[in-house]
Amino acid sequence: MTTPDDDLVAGEPRRVLRQALLHISTSRNEDGSLELIGEVPPELADPLVRALERVAEEFVADDERRGVVPRSGGRLHADALVALVLRVIDTPPDQA
Template identity: 75%
Template structure:
């Protein structure tokens, strides 16, 4: 399957992996005095929109999985943090055809 720009479709959470990698490259972390991490960045709109859509999909998957397991569904900041980490792991994972 090819995307409109001719690259093979390598989708992560419904979005092209290469686009998500470019979006994530605009982000960095900064450690706060309390030990927590703050996520910083200025992601261009053409990269931010796919990143937000992918985050939303992963958040929905995590909440649905919690419900399926009979656990209290994650929400708010915890859900968003877990979804970000899950998406980051998926994006940086080696695609099956390259493994």
């Protein structure tokens, strides 16, 4: 059985990423777009950025492996954020 410190998501502790994500909220603009708002403390921001970069790298590598044009820019970052959030909120198998 793993301890909470061993429960990693994209190489970072799940509990730290959960804390970081709690500092982010959303706001819907009049044009229908969604804006992320927040100030994540540095001790939480650094692991969050590292995890986002790892997930983005996974997407690019997978796109290249499949022979499609790799995602980039805003699409890559949005996809990485959504994937990371889903991974963070997913219950680890040993806690299900």
